[in-house]
Amino acid sequence: MTLVVLVLFGGGMAYAFRRLRPIFRERGEIQAQVTGGSRSPGRGAGRQGLRAEDREQQIFSTASTPVRQHRRTITGISATTAGATVIVGVVGW
Numbered sequence: 001m002t003l004v005v006l007v008l009f010g011g012g013m014a015y016a017f018r019r020l021r022p023i024f025r026e027r028g029e030i031q032a033q034v035t036g037g038s039r040s041p042g043r044g045a046g047r048q049g050l051r052a053e054d055r056e057q058q059i060f061s062t063a064s065t066p067v068r069q070h071r072r073t074i075t076g077i078s079a080t081t082a083g084a085t086v087i088v089g090v091v092g093w
Contacts, residue, residue, distance in 0.1 A: 005087060005090050005091055006087075006091070009083075009084070009087040012083050012087075013084070016076065016079070016080040016083070017080075020073065020077070020080070023069070023072050023076060024073060026069060027073055030065055030066050031066065034066055
């Protein structure tokens with residue numbers, strides 16, 4: 001019985017990480033887009049300031065994307081942790 005539970009646990013973890021890894025990768029890309037270099041030091045502040053405002057407006061108009069992505073990762077981690085807790089409880093029982 002314990003062997004079956006551990007095989008199910010291993011399969012569940014492999015599935016969870018196969019699903020979560022691309023989500024985390026995409027989350028990093030979105031984070032880099034949002035926080036990445038809206039103003040470059042060393043360039044003139046005159047014209048670059050207007051372009052930076054346009055770029056910031058475009059980036060932050062899609063502010064729901066990072067929130068949605070964060071929610072997906074938190075939900076995935078929570079589900080994985082809950083499943084692992086159940087398996088440990090079954091094996092320890």
